[in-house]
Amino acid sequence: MTDTPILHVDMDAFYASVALRERPDLVDQPVVVGGGGGRGVVLAANYVARRYGVRSALPMTRVRRMCPHVVVIEPDYATFTSVSSSVMETFREVTPVVEAMSLDEAFLDVRGSTRRLGPPARIAERLRSTIHDEQGITCSVGVAASVSVAKLASRRAKPDGVIVVPPAEVTSFLHPLDVGELYGVGEKTQALLHRFGLLTVGDVAHTPLRTLQRAVGDHLGRELQHLAWGTDRSELTPRAGPHEPERSMGADETFTRDTDDREVIVRELLRLSARVAGRMRSADVAGRTVTLKVRFADFTTITRSRTLPEATDVTVEIHRAVTRLYDALGLQRARLRLVGVRVEGLVPRATVHRQLVLGESEHGWADADRAVDRATRRFGTAAVRPASLV
DNA sequence: TCTGGGGTCCTAGGACCC
């Protein structure tokens, strides 16, 4: 038995590390993976680039100013996904209790593995060397009794290290940290807590629950108190992939240039509706609530949603719903930066029984979609498009 | 030439029902 059964394994600069396997000549140069053109942001930066202050989510325009000789590599998701699958397989050779958080990180519960493989720290090193040998990338591992402490430990261990935080050391590890380090505390909540004079995790730990809840709300207040004492969950939910099954599916796209042209916008909504509906059909789900997202040139963002009488996975129906929502906004000359389409309330398609309204005949759009799906599978996405997109 | 795209969860108010 072990008192630190939770491992958090996190690949170091995952996308950048994978990209650099193909370009070993670049390892000593600042490299970022991300959309190079126009309005992209950094997906991952290697550690050389980080010395210039380059971080994930930074606009590429700023990156080029900070580090003019940076090398920008376009993301190759197919490769990222396949490396991720192999890494997750490696995890499962250690324990069946793996909770994947994303392509590049997962929690492992090794309670059942210590008899066979030794203490958690040894398991962590074994994982690290296997992944390094098989995939040519490094990772860091945090080991603790609970999920959030393990996660903070892996961050501290980066890059290419392991940190074990035994129960007796949890508070001395956690309490000096800034509140912003806690999971669920982002920029806004950090600023709020700082304004209340709560700077460190220790400050939060020693604040009465009621006070905390008045500041950040009932739910988050309680959550923070647990995080601050390391008494968050230690049970994992084994999951094969990052999200499974999904509660919503959506797609959005930033225009290369802001636009107020209804025709351009409605056509983009069709493209996005087709993308979302297609993914819903391949996942065998349908959904009732359709949401339009609009981001204006000044970056303010609004959403408008509509719940349909019946769940759908039909491109034309989703497109019709978001187009109505868009028209109902009554925009005049407002320039849009981004539009998005999302369908929520997903249920297995098999549970959806369409009731045809009396007097309304089946339009055949669902059949048309399935024909498109078949053609797409045979000839690729470029082969079949709605007429207005050709 | 600032600020992507995929998600999840929480809050809060109003409608509606019991």
Next chain:
DNA sequence: TCTGGGGTCCTAGGACCC
């Protein structure tokens, strides 16, 4: 006639995570 909870659904926004 006045006063009430509780629960669920819908909508909009916001914060957060990777």
